[in-house]
Amino acid sequence: MxxxxxxxxxxxxxxxxxxxxxxxxxxxxxxxxxxxxxxxxxxxxxxxxxxxxxxxxxxxxxxxxxxxxxxxxxxxxxxxGICEECGEDIGVPRLKARPVTRLCINCKAKQEEDENLRGE
CATH class of the missing domain: 1.20.120.910 (DksA, coiled-coil domain)
Known part of the structure; x- marks a missing residue:
C-alpha cells in the first residue's frame, strides 16, 4: 500500500x-x-x-x-492492509468498506463459513 x-x-x-x-x-x-x-x-x-x-x-x-x-x-x-490469516494484501475496496478489518475477503469468508458450520 x-x-x-x-x-x-x-x-x-x-x-x-x-x-x-x-x-x-x-x-x-x-x-x-x-x-x-x-x-x-x-x-x-x-x-x-x-x-x-x-x-x-x-x-x-x-x-x-x-x-x-x-x-x-x-x-x-x-x-x-495485510491479512493476519494468510499474509496477503487486503484490497483497498475492502478496506474502504471496512477500514478496521484484519482479514482479506477470502479469509473472512472462510472464517464465516467455519462459524456457520460450528453453529456460532
Missing part, C-alpha cells in the same frame, strides 16, 4: 474515532441526565429497557473504538 492510501485511511480512521468518542460521550451525558421517577411500573420497565438498549449500543461503540485504535497502530507499525 502506498503512502497516499495510508494517509487516506489514517485520516478516515481518526475521523471515525472522533465520531465514536463523541457518540459515547453524548450517550453518557444522556444517561446521567435522566434521573426520572416513574409512578407507573410499565413506564419504569420501558425506561429500563431503553437504558439496557443504550448500554448495549455504548458497548458496541467501545469495541469499535478499540478496533479503530488497533487499526491506527497497524498503520504506525506497517502491518495495516
Amino acid at each position: 502506498d503512502h497516499k492510501d495510508l494517509e487516506f485511511f489514517r485520516k478516515l480512521l481518526n475521523q471515525m474515532l472522533e465520531e465514536a468518542q463523541q457518540k459515547g460521550d453524548n450517550t453518557l451525558e444522556e444517561m446521567t441526565d435522566s434521573n426520572e421517577v416513574f409512578a407507573d411500573p410499565a413506564d419504569r420497565a420501558t425506561a429500563e429497557s431503553d437504558r439496557s438498549f443504550t448500554l448495549r449500543i455504548r458497548d458496541r461503540e467501545r469495541r469499535l473504538i478499540r478496533k479503530i485504535q488497533s487499526a491506527l497502530q497497524r498503520i504506525e507499525d506497517g502491518s495495516y
Whole structure:
C-alpha cells in the first residue's frame, strides 16, 4: 500500500474515532441526565429497557473504538492492509468498506463459513 492510501485511511480512521468518542460521550451525558421517577411500573420497565438498549449500543461503540485504535497502530507499525490469516494484501475496496478489518475477503469468508458450520 502506498503512502497516499495510508494517509487516506489514517485520516478516515481518526475521523471515525472522533465520531465514536463523541457518540459515547453524548450517550453518557444522556444517561446521567435522566434521573426520572416513574409512578407507573410499565413506564419504569420501558425506561429500563431503553437504558439496557443504550448500554448495549455504548458497548458496541467501545469495541469499535478499540478496533479503530488497533487499526491506527497497524498503520504506525506497517502491518495495516495485510491479512493476519494468510499474509496477503487486503484490497483497498475492502478496506474502504471496512477500514478496521484484519482479514482479506477470502479469509473472512472462510472464517464465516467455519462459524456457520460450528453453529456460532
